[in-house]
Amino acid sequence: MPNDTPSFKEDHISQIPALQLLINLGYEYITPAEAMRLRGGKAGNVILETVLEDRLKNMPCNTFTSGGKEYQFSNSSVSEAINTLKKMPYDGLIRNNEQIYDLLSLGKIFEETLPSGKKSFDLKYIDWENISDNIYHVTEEFSVETSDGVHHRRPDIVLFINGIPVCVIECKRPDMKKPVEQAISQQLRNQAREEIYYLFTFSQILIALSVDDASYGTTGTPIKFWSKWKERSNDAADIQALINKPLNSDVKTGIFKERYQYALKYFEDMESMGRQVTEQDRVIYRLCRHERLMDLIRYFIIFDAGEKKIARHQQFFVVKSAVERVKQYETKSKRKGGVIWHTQGSGKSLTMVMLSKAIAMESSISNPRVIIVTDRINLDKQIRDTFRHCGIDAKRAGSGTDLLKLLENEQNTVMTTVLFKFRSAVRKSDKEINTENVFVLADEGHRSHYGTARGTMERMLPGACYIGFTGTPLMKDEKRSTIEKFGGFIDPTYTIEEATEDGAVVRLIYEGRMNILNVNQEETDKWFVRESEGLSYGQQADLKREYTRKSRLMSVEDNIKAIAYDISEHYSKNWKDTGFKAQLATGSKADALKYKKYLDSFGKVTSEVLISGPDDREGYEDVDEEPNDEVKKFWKKMMERFGDSEKYEEQIVNMFKHGDEPEIIIVVSKLLTGFDAPRNAILYLAKELHDHTLLQAIARVNRVCEGKEYGFIVDYAGILGELDKALTFYKALGRFEESDLKGALISMKEEVKQVSEDYTNLKAMFRSIKNKQDSEEYLRVLNDEEIRDKFYERISRFSLRMGIVLSSGIFYEEVDEKQIEEYKRHLKFFQNLRRMSKNRYAEKLDMAEYEPKIKRILDTYITSGDMVQLTGQVDIFDSVKFEKAVEQVEGKAAKADTIAYNTQRTIKEKFDEDPVFFKKFSELLKDAIEAFKAERISDAQYLDKVKDIAQSVVNKDSEGLPEEIKGNGAVAAIYRVVEDGLKDSEKAGGIDMSKTAFMIEDIVNRHAIVDWQENEDAKKSMLNSLEDYMIDELGVDYNSVDVISTEIMKIALSRYTK
Secondary structure, three states: OOOOOOOOOHHHHHHHHHHHHHHHOOOEEOOHHHHHHHOOOOOOOOOOHHHHHHHHHHOHHHEEEEOOEEEEOOHHHHHHHHHHHHOOOOOOHHHHHHHHHHHHHHOEEEEEEEOOEEEEEEEOOOOOOOHHHOOEEEEEOOOEEOOOOOOEEOOOEEEEEOOEEEEEEEEOOOOOOOHHHHHHHHHHHHOOOOOOHHHHOOOOEEEEEOOOOEEEEOOOOOHHHOEOOOOOOOOHHHHHHHHOOOOOHHHHHHHHOOOOHHHHHHHHHHHHHOOOOOHHHHHHHHHHOHHHHHHHHHHOEEEEOOEEEEOOHHHHHHHHHHHHHHOOEOOOOOEOOEEEEEOOOOOHHHHHHHHHHHHHHOOOOOOOEEEEEEOOHHHHHHHHHHHHHOOOOOEEOOOHHHHHHHHHOOOOOEEEEEOOHHHHHHHHOOOOOOOOOEEEEEEOHHHHOOOHHHHHHHHHOOOOEEEEEEOOOOEHHHHHHHHHHHOOEOOOOEOHHHHHHHOOOOEEEEEEOOOOOOOOHHHHHHHHHHHOOOOOHHHHHHHHHHHOOHHHHHOOHHHHHHHHHHHHHHHHHHOOOOOOEEEEEEOOHHHHHHHHHHHHHHOOOOEEEEOOOOOOOOOOOOOOOOOOOHHHHHHHHHHHHHOOHHHHHHHHHHHHHHOOOOOEEEEOOOOOOOOOOOOEEEEEEEOOOOHHHHHHHHHHHOOOOOOOOEEEEEEOOOOOOOOOOOHHHOHHHOOEOHHHHOOOOEEHHHHHHHHHHHHHHHHHOOOOOOOOOOHHHHHHHOOOHHHHHHHHHHHHHHHHHHHHHOOOHHHHHHOOHHHHHHHHHHHHHHHHHHHHHHHHOOOOOOHHHHOHHHHHHHHHHOOOOOOOOOOOOOOOOOHHHHHHHHHOOOOHHHHHHHHHHHHHHHHHHHHHHOHHHHHHHHHHHHHHHHHHHOOOOOHHHHHHHHHHHHHHHHHOOOOOOOOOOOOOHHHHHHHHHHHHHOOOOOOHHHOOHHHHHHHHHHHHHHHOOOOHHHOHHHHHHHHHHHHHHHHHHOOOOHHHHHHHHHHHHHHHHHHOOO
């Protein structure tokens, strides 16, 4: 009869369906035993050498012609090619991975001796052009020896191309907590130096699966940067057909003949009925089908300054679209171009690198050359550095003459320059430059590349293909001109909202925080009358306008001092010692120095000023003022300190990005565009910004960083008020389309409103409590694990939200003081309750709940009160520590829970060491907890019961054991299993249980060779011997043998390590 409910076992719901789909995608299945044979029986070797040797010899791309005759590479070359992969000296995981990636991508040159003499040829590990000439394998439970040779790890599924492991997949059952995160964590653990890092020197794509969720990354990807894949086409029908395509009988036999044998019936039932497509299926199909896997590895993996990166979905699809676009022509000699709009923070620079790489490798484009054009020197340097970090030698034009030389030399594949250098290059050019297959990638193409400068560029490169990149939306009046010049959007665009949803950037919270200037109107009027004497009416109006400009008011000394004080207080109370930094944007260089002076005088934060050098007029702030030499003095000091302007900027930026100080970097226009510092979390705006400049500036704090939930914009210039209208209603952003700005900013007012909802949801969990002052009642509500999990989630959300709003002036304006105190009081209580709950129910502390930012808020705004001592998990076998931990807890019920849940945890951890014994006490403990919950026993009775149970567990109650077995833990565990397994058997009376236990222990000992737990053959041999003994010697029936041997194998695996 078919199963009538779904199974949530990992094998049933994830691993076997994944194997089935991969096999139907064209991967040849090999059993774990066959995989071990193909790598020479060595668990430390991860290459299927037999397969690789065959492909190196026999792939068509590895034959070469000389004198009209075809040749294969010699055996010595093939052996050396394999050894080059296998025996690479350790140089760090990512460095070794990069070296292997280069070999897989490019092959290796070998010298061959031919009748005509010695010649060199390229030997390819993978045929990238004819992907059907490669061989693709899949196996499961791929046992790999750790680097110290002591242990083994078994990744769930591994994919091979020509015997080289390129993809590692971990599967998790969906009913466990955060299954995909656990799968990622396992992948990261396995990459450690002491683990199976060697496997990951070859891996290119890593996948974490859990039926209804999946993420992918590559070697070294931190957990924060694993991504979700989103397809751009409808592939549901294709996937549906593949997942329900039956496996052929030989393949099915191979999969189910060993470890999956028990699951065959379940699988056949599922196969006969058919099933629906899951997210796991979608991700496997979209990432692992042959052509997609090859594409991702070849074109969409880069190494960036010691980090390996793989494309996100939007990068992959836009590069594919762009390559298809440029293969078309809009005129006979000019290729089609377009505009790529991917919001800031989503990897625009790396998309440029990937597109350049894809164009350079496109076989239909002969001798392609790529020129990256920006409109600022610092962006030009940044992009050149990005290319260099990714291993691409991008030539940077330092002048118009340099640019001309680079363009004239057709060997230069990738070049970078600044737009204005085309002017001087055009003037100096005296010969025509070949622009066939020249591709111009124009950064921020909407901003300046369609004006006169664009015309100059086109005169020099008339036949070039132009692709504009932008990180901000196009304004209404830009869209038409930009599309006309570049040729329309290249799909897909990637909006602010999409990037936020994907977790590619963090949300931005905006708060208007204008300082109200105290103006002495009478004195101001007297001054104006005096200064305007003799001026015409028009001149008086001009003077009045000049001195009432917002930028003028922002530069008033008292205003700067007040803002500096507010910043000092805001940062020191909310962000200091959290690891996150801030950026202060000011209206002028003189203002920047004043802010620095006042921040230093308050002494609560550290800061540095980063500005460009003074020009000839820098000493003058206005036509009527005396020269102010502060900027010149500052600049001289910086040049003495750092040597030159480039080192000054480089070292200040490096200190800000990587050091503890400065905490705040003060700028005028530098670093407001193209500046990528993930720790930068707060932007203080003390200047007016509009349009693209504003959107680019606020994006400085949207980069993803561990522990960073939001970026914060604190606006002292009143650019967007309190953000109580749609963004396009504001002058600063009124020229954009509303839909293009969706998700750009969240108002602090919205966060304040949300606090009330979070608070209500948290309190609702304890609505049934009669005595609100009795903490014991609260803890009783939390004795159910699902309720505890929900509570932890809600208190974390409320804590985070309180951390945001407590730092905002709006919170104190919008919410009355009494309500704020209630929030703070309950926040402190619920934080304590969480600690008490973790302690009582013996749970691990989740450090994500105690991130530096939350801790800082609690320390600053919430008085400490009586904090609960957190003991958490305690070893019940350490009687001194355990008794001390219990004594710290007040109340009999609380003490009982502390004992009960720590004992329960211990039983769970040690269960396989003695299953029958621990099952008995697990049930006794469960009965005691249930009786207490149902109020059938008192607090005192509950305490007495769990004390007795804990004592029996610790002392290993030996009641019922023969004297000769007492004190021998392993034999006692076997004895209990045999006795329990035969309790209903007619044979039980005729069997010497004690002798049998010792005989079984002897069998286990004889088969427990070194690392036997990881050796499938050794385990199978042990199991066969156990079954033979019980059937042949004891005459036990098959059903009982199956039950007993399964339990004994558990005991052996947990106790007999060699």
